[in-house]
Each structure stands twice: as C-alpha cells, then as structure tokens.
Amino acid sequence: MDRAGFDSLDREGLIGVALAQAKAIEGLIAEAAALRAEIARLRAKLDRPPKTPDNSSIPPSQGHKRTEFVKSCGKKRPHPGAHRRLHSDPTHWRDILASVCRHCGADVSQCRQAPCEAYDRIDIPPIAPEVTRVTLHGGVCPGCSGRFKAEAPPGLEGGSPFGPNLRALAIYLRFTQGVAFERLSRLMHDMFGLDISEGALVNILSAAREGFASASAAIRARLLSGSVICSDETGLRVGKRSWWLWVFHHGQHACFRAHPRRSKEAVEDFLGDVRPQAWVSDRYGAQAGWAEKDQQVCLAHLLRDTQYVIDEGDDVFAPRLRRFIGMACDAAKRRDQWNDATLKIHARRLKAELERVLALTPVHPAGVKWKSTIEKLYPSLLVFMSNRAVPPTNNESERALRPCVTYRKVTNGFRSQWGASQYADIRSVIETARRNAIGPLKAIRDVIAPPPQPAPVPVG
Numbered sequence: 445m446d447r448a449g450f451d452s453l454d455r456e457g458l459i460g461v462a463l464a465q466a467k468a469i470e471g472l473i474a475e476a477a478a479l480r481a482e483i484a485r486l487r488a489k490l491d492r493p494p495k496t497p498d499n500s501s502i503p504p505s506q507g508h509k510r511t512e513f514v515k516s517c518g519k520k521r522p523h524p525g526a527h528r529r530l531h532s533d534p535t536h537w538r539d540i541l542a543s544v545c546r547h548c549g550a551d552v553s554q555c556r557q558a559p560c561e562a563y564d565r566i567d568i569p570p571i572a573p574e575v576t577r578v579t580l581h582g583g584v585c586p587g588c589s590g591r592f593k594a595e596a597p598p599g600l601e602g603g604s605p606f607g608p609n610l611r612a613l614a615i616y617l618r619f620t621q622g623v624a625f626e627r628l629s630r631l632m633h634d635m636f637g638l639d640i641s642e643g644a645l646v647n648i649l650s651a652a653r654e655g656f657a658s659a660s661a662a663i664r665a666r667l668l669s670g671s672v673i674c675s676d677e678t679g680l681r682v683g684k685r686s687w688w689l690w691v692f693h694h695g696q697h698a699c700f701r702a703h704p705r706r707s708k709e710a711v712e713d714f715l716g717d718v719r720p721q722a723w724v725s726d727r728y729g730a731q732a733g734w735a736e737k738d739q740q741v742c743l744a745h746l747l748r749d750t751q752y753v754i755d756e757g758d759d760v761f762a763p764r765l766r767r768f769i770g771m772a773c774d775a776a777k778r779r780d781q782w783n784d785a786t787l788k789i790h791a792r793r794l795k796a797e798l799e800r801v802l803a804l805t806p807v808h809p810a811g812v813k814w815k816s817t818i819e820k821l822y823p824s825l826l827v828f829m830s831n832r833a834v835p836p837t838n839n840e841s842e843r844a845l846r847p848c849v850t851y852r853k854v855t856n857g858f859r860s861q862w863g864a865s866q867y868a869d870i871r872s873v874i875e876t877a878r879r880n881a882i883g884p885l886k887a888i889r890d891v892i893a894p895p896p897q898p899a900p901v902p903v904g
Contacts, residue, residue, distance in 0.1 A: 498748065498751055501745065530563070530564055541553065580596060619870045620847075653866050663697050668716075670697075673734075674692070675711065676725065680858075687864060688705065689868060694833075698879065700844075702864040711730060720736060724739075727742075742838035743836045744839055753814045759808070760808070775829065779829070791830060794826055798825065848871060
C-alpha cells in the first residue's frame with residue numbers, strides 16, 4: 445500500500461474518533477440538562493413550606509412545639525379555688541354532733557346545732573371475687589328407675605366458670621384500655637385475687653366473638669337503612685401485613701370494618717347493593733362515588749390544604765377561599781336555628797360568595813393548581829346547606845378513629861385476622877353506645893348477657 449492509502453486510512457480513523465467524541469459530548473450535554481432539571485425540581489421542593497398540623501393532615505402529635513419563655517413580671521394573680529362536688533347519692537350518712545366546746549371545754553351536747561361543714565370520704569371496699577358453688581343433686585326415679593339430675597338455674601349453667609361481669613371487664617380492659625394478655629392475667633390476680641391464665645382470657649374472647657358479630661351486623665343494618673353515611677380509615681397491623689380499619693357512621697350508629705385493602709373494594713364489601721343518598725368523606729378517591737345523589741367533601745380538610753397553599757405563596761385565591769370556608773362552617777353551626785326559608789337564603793349567599801371566589805385569577809402556580817381542584821369539587825362543597833342531615837366536615841370520623849389509633853400504638857396490632865375483625869365488631873358496639881350515652885362496660889355486658897326483655901302485656 446502506498447503513502448496515499450495510509451493517509452486515507454488515517455483520515456477515516458480520525459473522522460470516526462471525532463464522531464464518537466461528538467456523540468459522547470451530546471450524551472453528556474443531555475445528561476447535564478437532565479441533572480439541571482432535577483436540581484431545579486429539588487430546589488423548588490426545598491423552597492416549599494413544611495407540612496404541619498395547621499396546613500395538612502399531619503396529627504398534632506407529630507408537629508413541632510414552639511416553647512416560648514416569658515419573663516415573669518411580678519406575682520401572678522391567684523386563680524379562684526375549686527373543690528370536689530359532693531356526691532349526689534352517698535352510700536352512708538354520718539351526722540357528727542359536737543360534744544365539747546373547743547374554746548372553753550363546756551358541754552354542748554344538749555345545745556341546738558346546725559350543719560357547718562359537709563364533705564365526702566370516698567373509698568372502695570375490699571375487692572374479692574364472688575364465687576358461687578353450684579351442686580346439682582340427682583338420684584334414681586322410683587317410677588321408671590331412670591337416673592335424674594336437677595336443672596341448673598338461669599345464669600348458673602355449666603361451662604365457663606366466669607360470669608358475665610367478669611368476662612365484660614376482661615374484654616373492656618383488653619380492647620378499651622389496651623391491656624395485654626400477660627398484664628391482664630397479672631392484673632386479675634393482683635386486684636381480685638383471681639387466677640386467670642392467658643389461655644382462659646383468649647377463650648373468653650373467642651366465646652364472645654359470635655355475640656359481637658351479631659351486634660355489629662345489626663348496627664350495620666340500621667346504618668344502611670339511613671340516607672347519609674360518613675366514612676374514613678386508618679392503618680392497622682395484622683400479623684406482618686398492613687391492613688386498614690374503616691369506619692362508616694352517621695348519627696347514633698357507627699360500624700367498623702377491618703379490611704386488607706384501602707381501595708374501593710373495602711367500601712363495596714360494606715355497602716353491598718345499598719347506595720345512600722349522601723356521602724361525607726375527605727378527598728380520597730376510594731371514598732368517592734358511592735352516593736346516589738350528593739357527595740359532601742370535608743371542609744376541615746379543605747381548610748388545612750388551603751392554608752398550605754397560602755404558606756406556599758398564593759395571596760389571591762387561597763386567602764379568599766379560606767374566608768369562604770370559615771363562613772360556611774359558621775353557617776353550619778347555626779343552621780339548626782334557622783327555618784327552611786332562612787336556610788335557603790343563606791345557601792344562596794354562600795353559593796354567590798363561592799362563585800366570586802372562583803372568579804379570581806391567581807398568579808402563583810400553587811394557587812392556579814388549587815383553584816382547578818376546587819372547581820372540580822364545586823358540586824360537593826355546599827351539600828350540607830340543602831340537607832340538614834349532612835355534616836359539613838368529617839371530624840366525627842376522626843373522633844371515632846382516635847381510640848383505634850391509640851390502641852394500635854399501644855398494642856402494635858394483631859397476630860390474627862379474627863382478632864382484628866373482632867376488635868372492629870367491639871369498637872362498633874362501644875362507639876354506638878357512646879353516641880347513645882351508654883358506658884362501654886355496660887355495652888359490652890349487654891352483648892355478652894343481654895338484659896331480659898319485659899314480658900308482653902296481654903291484650904284484653
């Protein structure tokens with residue numbers, strides 16, 4: 445090969461190297477552009493305000509507490525004194541009469557005396573279990589030569605040695621106070637002098653499972669017969685999996701359900717073919733679309749989200765929307781004082797105010813995005829003004845779930861699915877009883893041993 449051939453090969457090699465370098469440079473430029481975009485996105489995220497209990501659904505326990513030290517200026521004003529109120533129905537009365545004057549020592553036992561001071565001395569009697577030994581006698585019948593045995597009286601049948609009051613107390617301490625089985629067994633021994641093993645406590649819960657399931661089914665039937673349902677959910681730990689505890693309620697009825705899903709499947713399993721006229725919930729998608737007619741969005745959640753948009757920098761749309769939500773909540777507090785005509789007038793005023801708010805044109809990107817969301821929620825903002833049975837917020841759901849969250853933090857969940865299901869049934873009974881001014885211990889006992897029904901009065 446001559447010199448020209450070598451020169452041609454060198455040129456082709458140099459061109460190939462140059463093309464490869466150009467391709468590598470293009471890749472580096474694209475990678476640098478992507479990194480710049482990622483840096484810009486992260487910087488924008490850092491510039492956003494932090495989530496707090498005031499502008500999001502973060503619970504107050506996770507918020508940062510600000511401690512302000514105020515220098516004391518002089519002596520503080522004393523607060524008015526307070527004392528314990530006297531018991532309305534004391535067990536014993538003791539009227540103590542003076543016998544000697546404490547000043548001169550004279551005998552005053554025959555003098556007329558009037559009450560000067562009254563106070564209560566409160567104590568509890570020694571706690572001991574009440575044990576009834578039942579002996580059923582029997583023998584041989586002289587007529588048929590068959591063996592017979594006495595029938596146990598009602599309430600003293602054979603089987604479990606533990607009565608309904610003791611079983612109700614064990615269930616109350618376990619599911620209301622979150623006492624673990626080992627501690628509960630020790631508590632029964634220390635307080636009552638009663639030896640109950642952990643296995644016996646589990647048997648008490650197992651025996652009560654059917655009764656609470658029936659009571660929960662009855663609550664569900666009454667709830668589904670109404671026209672309004674509110675719902676919410678919280679996390680639940682079952683074994684090594686994350687489950688969800690759902691609450692469906694309205695008025696005097698509340699029903700809990702433990703479900704492995706947070707999706708629409710859980711709501712569908714609860715409702716079946718029933719569709720209420722109105723539904724109240726937050727903006728979570730699984731809780732939307734179940735109402736036959738109206739869906740009310742929780743205004744408390746919207747208020748917190750609106751505050752977050754204000755913290756991000758929107759000063760056009762979000763402040764006016766926050767004012768509108770305050771007006772709506774104030775109207776909801778006073779709607780029971782208004783007749784139907786007055787309620788319609790205030791509903792028209794709120795609707796006109798909402799339209800004025802939506803007519804604003806925000807500049808900040810967060811305000812633009814939040815306005816688009818509110819426009820989609822427009823039909824679900826003022827349902828409570830046309831239906832008195834619909835609450836404006838979903839706060840009652842939060843209150844119903846709060847004891848469940850506390851129980852989850854204390855016990856860290858359940859080992860079995862039936863334990864989670866039974867807990868949901870028991871919470872249904874306790875929460876429904878609370879709404880009907882019935883104590884939890886009495887509600888549990890009524891399920892374990894229902895009170896006798898009065899005999900029907902004969903007609904004629």
